[in-house]
Amino acid sequence: MTPPPARRRRTATNGTAPANNLPRRGTVRRAQAISTYGVGSLIAVDHESFVVSGLDLADQSWRKDESPVIHERRLARLLDVDYFRLPPASDDTSKDGLRVRRFPLTHSCPECNDLQPHRDFSPPAGRSACGTCEVDLVPSRFVVACEAGHLDEFPYWHWVHRSPDRDSARIGTCGGKLRMRTTGRTSSLRSIVISCTCGQVPEVSMEGSFRRNALKDLRLTCRGARPWLGTSATDPKGCGLSLRTLQRGSSSVWQPVLKSALSIPPWSSGRADPLAEHWTALRQFTDPEHVRIYLQGAFRGECPLSLDEVMDLLDAEREEDPEVDRAPSFDHRYRALRNKEYERLRSGNDESELSRDEQFVCETPLGDPSVLRPLGITGPMLVKKLREVRALKAFTRLVDAESTTDPKEMPLSEKPLSWLPAMEVQGEGVFLRLDESRLDAWEKAPAVAARVERMRTAHQRMLEQRADDPSRAVSSPATPRMVLLHTLAHVLINEWSLEAGYPSASLRERLYAADDMAGVLVYTATSDSAGSLGGLVAQGEPEPLDRAVRSAIRRAEWCASDPLCREAEAAGSIGINLAACHACVMLPETSCEHNNILLDRALLVGTPDEPSVGFFRQVLAG
Structure with missing residues (x-):
């Protein structure tokens, strides 16, 4: 599903530009930011393509009033976090939203057929258009990914200069420019033809690029690219896994790992929310007097909950501890969470x-x-x-x-x-x-x-x-x-x-x-x-x-x-x-x-x- 087209430039309530005056591209519902267009996914807006940025800077860009904190202790404990946040809303009154980065960077011009990085087209400010032909650029239809979750540009230069003996470090040293054209004879990959102006290699089609070993045969492996963290971000540990060619809009490019929990007593009243960041420390205590001393120091006065309520919550949390001899796995802890929900649904x-x-x-x-x-x-x-x-x-x-x-x-x-x-x-x-x-x-x-x-x-x-x-x-x-x-x-x-x-x-x-x-x-x-x-x-x-x-x-x-x-x-x-x-x-x-x-x-x-x-x-x- 493609988000709606970009809306007019936003202004603050007094008519001035908002604090973060970044160009706006379309809208995404909150539910989509979890299930469809989450971090690391590709999102198409009109004729442009972007990848949703990581969360490292979200604490600064996600405003508290537009991205409120929500609590669910049982799920937070399972996922080893303190709390959760709703993704920012994308409406006319929002001051910010989900941050995105342009990806893939490789674009083609349907007029002059050039195939090169977006910046090399010298696009006009605020537009994704060829600076020479003044027509809208087309993002690369193809990307590559590995099973470790990395995502990268399709290696068009290597695909044209097909010899597996070529050194990958010599990319682009032939002196030519890549071109992409469509013959229009069929709708298959055979009709998409890539060539290089260097004249050293014949033009080749994209046919065969989706074979499981197509890039492995060219001695290309994953370099650990993570474009959602930055254009030059690569995995410091390297990768080396096999790469697979994918359509940019394929569901295999991004699949969310979602975990959920029902709010059940004693956590469903919301009274435990003020203690969200203190449970790890509180679980170390079994003596009510030690818990009382900790709460006095943590809240510098009166705790929102009575000592008896806190002890009851600690007991309820320990009841969901998996009954295994060794350190519990994630599956064991998730099963314990489901068991408690089942008991509560039965008892009412x-x-x-x-x-x-x-x-x-x-x-x-x-x-x-x-x-x-x-x-x-x-x-x-x-x-x-x-x-x-x-x-x-x-x-x-x-x-x-x-x-x-x-x-x-x-x-x-x-x-x-x-x-x-x-x-x-x-x-x-x-x-x-x-x-x-x-x-x-x-x-x-x-x-x-x-x-x-x-x-x-x-x-x-x-x-x-x-x-x-x-x-x-x-x-x-x-x-x-x-x-x-x-x-x-x-x-x-x-x-x-x-x-x-x-x-x-x-x-x-x-x-x-x-x-x-x-x-x-x-x-x-x-x-x-x-x-x-x-x-x-x-x-x-x-x-x-x-x-x-x-x-x-x-x-x-x-x-x-x-x-x-x-x-x-x-x-x-x-x-x-x-x-x-x-x-x-x-x-x-x-x-x-x-x-x-x-x-x-x-x-x-x-x-x-x-x-x-x-x-x-x-x-x-x-």
């Missing part, structure tokens, strides 16, 4: 006993939940009020953010920061669980286990292929209950988008699938008015929920692509899905926790040959 938080500032309200439905027993669903809860904080932890290139490990995640700044950019969503949702006894019996069935094992094997193979060391690849989360809960969440979102009028992109899933968890939360995923109108909560009452589940299961029985979809031996990315496609259970990727993989509606409704693999097969038989 009654609104009648809460203050107005409480951001988590979860109540038992008024209706009789026994009507859901034939479906194998138990414990529905109405989440009348919730707050989710989603933080941009890092980003990746070329590799899927869901399958990556820390070494392949590129941080958002050169120096460690005590905060990360994040957004908060306040809305509502419905939480439900599956009956454990019925679920245990179902997932032990050989046909069910064999079907899910095919998906798990394909997913694990993909994870190992993308890992530097296959033995250290992350484990696939595919289990029978995980795939079942995942697919159930998708069909419910599709059903509620039809029944309650919610766009499917405005709903989101949150899965709780483990040996001791079997629940799913469907909640509003946007921060606009559609997130808190009560329509979704109304669907969580037992009778409407019973109708919705039965209708969703019946819809899942048939797909417009059947019988191909139902009988598919493998579907989706590298065969990671089975009976799942865009005509039946797939959702907008913003609504899905796992990028539309590990889905199989046969686990809901069964197959003609093996109806027993369907957990809800009795719904269809009734």
Whole structure:
């Protein structure tokens, strides 16, 4: 999605230029600054291209009133920061915004066909145009990246002067200038022709430049370029990984690593926010007297919280410590965070006993939940009020953010920061669980286990292929209950988008699938008015929920692509899905926790040959 065109020059409230009088190029919504145009991503505005700058100078450029601080202690602890900040808004009254740098620097002129750095065209002030031809310049369509997250210009000179024996340090020493032209015969890469005026080499097309080893054959490796930190910024440790050619607008150029948490008691009232920068020190104390002395020194007087409240918060934080013998990994700590959310969603938080500032309200439905027993669903809860904080932890290139490990995640700044950019969503949702006894019996069935094992094997193979060391690849989360809960969440979102009028992109899933968890939360995923109108909560009452589940299961029985979809031996990315496609259970990727993989509606409704693999097969038989 391309942001709107540039608006008029901004002025301050008194008509003068703002303090940071930088040229403005388009607008970006706050949510996009986390999920689409975050740090290190490429953003196209009209005929220009930029990379979003790192956060090293954001403390000076992000104004406190336009980029407020937000707190979510559980997520901050997981990501080892003190707090989060909303990205600055881009509206007519904003005094600043996201900083960007021009990238790629290589441009071409469609009139004279010159291919050279942007500055060599001598563009007029404030315009990206050829100083000779006075036509708009075109940013390079191609860039190169490595799996470590580095990004660089496409090496056009080496591509034309193809000999792998040429010294890369001699770039441009032939004395000629590069030219780019399009033959117009086809829309393929063969029609894009690069030449050099030196006359020493013939012109070549871009065909073959996307081969995995195309640049490796030229003895080119990554030099660790990080243009979002500066035009000359390179990784001081070097890199040396293989480079891959990418289209500038490809989704592989930038993928966010997002982590989120629900605000649950005792952190959801906001009373703990003043202690955000003190928790690391406070965790060192177990004696209440030592805590009291520290608080007196830290606040130079009276602490906003009583000593008993602080001790209760410390106890609550220690309850989320992973129960492992060795130092807990990030996955262990994230799983502990989810476990605590699951416990709170099960137990609820009654609104009648809460203050107005409480951001988590979860109540038992008024209706009789026994009507859901034939479906194998138990414990529905109405989440009348919730707050989710989603933080941009890092980003990746070329590799899927869901399958990556820390070494392949590129941080958002050169120096460690005590905060990360994040957004908060306040809305509502419905939480439900599956009956454990019925679920245990179902997932032990050989046909069910064999079907899910095919998906798990394909997913694990993909994870190992993308890992530097296959033995250290992350484990696939595919289990029978995980795939079942995942697919159930998708069909419910599709059903509620039809029944309650919610766009499917405005709903989101949150899965709780483990040996001791079997629940799913469907909640509003946007921060606009559609997130808190009560329509979704109304669907969580037992009778409407019973109708919705039965209708969703019946819809899942048939797909417009059947019988191909139902009988598919493998579907989706590298065969990671089975009976799942865009005509039946797939959702907008913003609504899905796992990028539309590990889905199989046969686990809901069964197959003609093996109806027993369907957990809800009795719904269809009734």
